Amino acid sequence: MQYLGGIRGAGVLKSRDETLARADYDFDGFLRRPGEVTGSGEIRMPADVLREVFARGDLHLLTDDGRLLSLRFSEKELPPASDSAHVDVAGDLPRQSEWRH
Numbered sequence: 001m002q003y004l005g006g007i008r009g010a011g012v013l014k015s016r017d018e019t020l021a022r023a024d025y026d027f028d029g030f031l032r033r034p035g036e037v038t039g040s041g042e043i044r045m046p047a048d049v050l051r052e053v054f055a056r057g058d059l060h061l062l063t064d065d066g067r068l069l070s071l072r073f074s075e076k077e078l079p080p081a082s083d084s085a086h087v088d089v090a091g092d093l094p095r096q097s098e099w100r101h
């Protein structure tokens with residue numbers, strides 16, 4: 001697995017057609033095999049909103065630059081009053097050359 005760099009920004013957290021909340025993100029990208037980019041990192045939002053969405057499946061982040069990313073929480077529990085959580089990321093990730101080093 002090759003480290004590609006990072007991306008960060010903001011977007012709207014969605015589940016199916018429902019808009020849940022605004023979120024900031026900071027993701028690292030990795031090349032698993034030629035043409036297959038995967039990511040992981042952190043999303044941040046108000047703690048009360050994060051608690052509400054933490055166990056939900058089918059979460060997507062529509063970034064402000066138009067990417068639709070699929071998110072899966074990688075932790076089993078959310079620490080109390082936490083405003084951030086670690087996620088695994090798939091979907092419309094940038095190509096290998098578009099990551100910031």
